[in-house]
Amino acid sequence: MPELPEVETVRRGLAAQVVGRRITRVEVGRERTVRRTSPRSVIDGLTGATITAVNRRGKYLLCPLDTGDELMMHLRMSGRLLVVPTGSERPPHTHVVIHLAGQEPHELLFVDPRTFGEVVVFDPSNVATELPELAKMGVDPIADGLSGKQFAALLQSRSRQIKAMLLDQHVVAGIGNIYCDESLHLAGIRWDRRSDAVTPREAAKLHAAIMRVLGEAIEAGGSTLADSQYVGVDGEGGWFQLHHRVYDRAGQRCLTCRKADIVRVAVAGRGTHFCPRCQS
DNA sequence: AAACAAACCTGTGCGC
DNA sequence: TGCGCACAGGTTTGTT
Secondary structure (H helix, E strand, O other): OOOHHHHHHHHHHHHHHHOOOEEEEEEEOOHHHHOOOOHHHHHHHHOOOEEOOOEEEOOEEEEEEOOOOEEEEEOOOOOEEEEEEOOOOOOOOEEEEEEEOOOOOEEEEEEOOOOOOEEEEEOHHHHHHHOHHHHOOOEOHHHHHOOHHHHHHHHHOOOOEHHHHHHOOOOEOOOOHHHHHHHHHHHOOOOOOEHHHOOHHHHHHHHHHHHHHHHHHHHOOOOOOOOOOOOOOOOOOOOHHHHOOOOOOOOOEOOOOOOOEOEEEEEOOEEEEEOOOOOO
16 A cells, blocks of 8 residues: 555654654554564563654654664555554554553554554664565665666666566665556656666656656655545545546546556556556 | 566455 | 455565
């Protein structure tokens, strides 16, 4: 579900609510959510600690603690983070509850129907062994910054389908299925082009498209699709779905050329949406 | 190295 | 109305 813009929206909401607050108690209701380690590890690692910041790398949320450890949360397909007043009714599939101290105590709820998401407390000095995929993550266009030159070099470094390359978190971190399809459409590039056959001019156009799409999606608070699964920590959805030009629009008229219909094909198990007229 | 398919789970929407 | 199937924002693993 959540891609970079959604995770960034959650990060901002979380930062405003939890930074500087002490964790008084932790409940783990579903072991699968803490499968990387154990309920004990998460409970002991968090209880009594104070969250000092909320950062994001790709789709990973990272909260440094005053203990020196770090809390990592990944929403995967269906995870949600909600900050609610203590004692609020908990939604179904609430798997982890983090109690936060304050004059008005709150609970941070990790809700996740499909249980792909995870919560782990790790030691950042051992990140390579405790969270290897984080250590190997590619450049985050927003958090790290990504220049056009840098991006063009990445495209030339391999010979792969451009869509697969954009979705590969080891190359560029944070782009998922929605923003990949939207960026390729805005740049006029088909999903099955070879990354190393993209011209410098096209690479510049794609770079600009990615930065624009991600930036605008963040401003819009992300995309909340028909199932309303994605919401920010306040329970409010985003509205970037209103600006989608190809994602989930198969069979509908292309909003750019207004002549062809958007086509959907399955690529490596992912729905891929594009305009056969605008993209080549 | 690159490209699929399958796996991990649950919920929803659609066609019949 | 009910059933069965396809499909879903992610990532890893195993197989060609």
